[in-house]
Amino acid sequence: MSDDIPVGSPPVPPGRHAAPLGWYPDPSDPSRERYWDGWQWNRSTRPAVGSAGPVGAPPGQPAAYSPGNIGNTGGTSTGTSVPTTADGVPLASWGVRAGAAIIDAVLLWFLGLLVVGSIQRATGADVRLEAAAQRYQAYVFESLSNPEAFDAMHALSIILTRDFYVQIALYLAVGVLFFTIFHAALSATPGKLMLGLRVVPVDRGTQIQGLAWGRSFVRALVYQILARFSVLVWLVLLLDLLWPLWDKRRQSLHDKVAGTQVVNVKQGAQHPQGMMDSTRQTR
Numbered sequence: 001m002s003d004d005i006p007v008g009s010p011p012v013p014p015g016r017h018a019a020p021l022g023w024y025p026d027p028s029d030p031s032r033e034r035y036w037d038g039w040q041w042n043r044s045t046r047p048a049v050g051s052a053g054p055v056g057a058p059p060g061q062p063a064a065y066s067p068g069n070i071g072n073t074g075g076t077s078t079g080t081s082v083p084t085t086a087d088g089v090p091l092a093s094w095g096v097r098a099g100a101a102i103i104d105a106v107l108l109w110f111l112g113l114l115v116v117g118s119i120q121r122a123t124g125a126d127v128r129l130e131a132a133a134q135r136y137q138a139y140v141f142e143s144l145s146n147p148e149a150f151d152a153m154h155a156l157s158i159i160l161t162r163d164f165y166v167q168i169a170l171y172l173a174v175g176v177l178f179f180t181i182f183h184a185a186l187s188a189t190p191g192k193l194m195l196g197l198r199v200v201p202v203d204r205g206t207q208i209q210g211l212a213w214g215r216s217f218v219r220a221l222v223y224q225i226l227a228r229f230s231v232l233v234w235l236v237l238l239l240d241l242l243w244p245l246w247d248k249r250r251q252s253l254h255d256k257v258a259g260t261q262v263v264n265v266k267q268g269a270q271h272p273q274g275m276m277d278s279t280r281q282t283r
Helices: 094-123 125-145 152-159 162-186 190-194 213-245 253-258 265-269 272-282
Strands: 022-026 029-036 041-047
Touching (some): 094 162, 094 190
16 A cells, blocks of 8 residues: 555536545555545545445546545544544544644744734833833842842732733734634634644534634633643742742742741751751750
């Protein structure tokens, strides 16, 4: 069996401009079937179901299109063990989906900079955000020399301004609109289109039209909320890691919650008397 993707397309049924997606006789191997995704052949194959061609067809010629060629089996593809939808369409692998997500993330990053940046420049928010960042940085560095004077709530109030929240909302809106429009109109984002992927309702892999607007919106909203939340989690984690720099007890945030501190046993071994005194005090 050849690994090359065949050229050409399946026979086009009467009244259609192109062959619908589904399983067709493999042009490279008449004893097998190959999946046609509506645009091109892909690498998913399986043993041919039924005869290799209609009655009276020349030997070795592919069978003409018939509705039975689409979705003959579901669950898995017996040729390459590729998981499929219930109607026989191969599911995208994690690696390909990750590749499409990276492409979309890069495109969305540039789009966000363009749209949100334009709005911020028009409203002067970019200047205010830059000034707030500089004040926050100056306050943190000043606190390093005098940790006891550090006020965490004051530090947060410097950076968490109205413009900061508006910026998050704008990026969220751009992301939701990006995914909603592409999935509703084309059933795929640019990254998915480049890698031959499509988003469909569960077990309706042969659906060609885009997602319903409501379904597309919900999918985009949940994905963007998860993405933005993960960014906030990383910011909180970074703050937790830096907190001992200005805390007089050198506690991280999770130390404060648990009521713990981290000690250096090696340094304590150089001052055994201090450790013994501490032991007596805790008895």
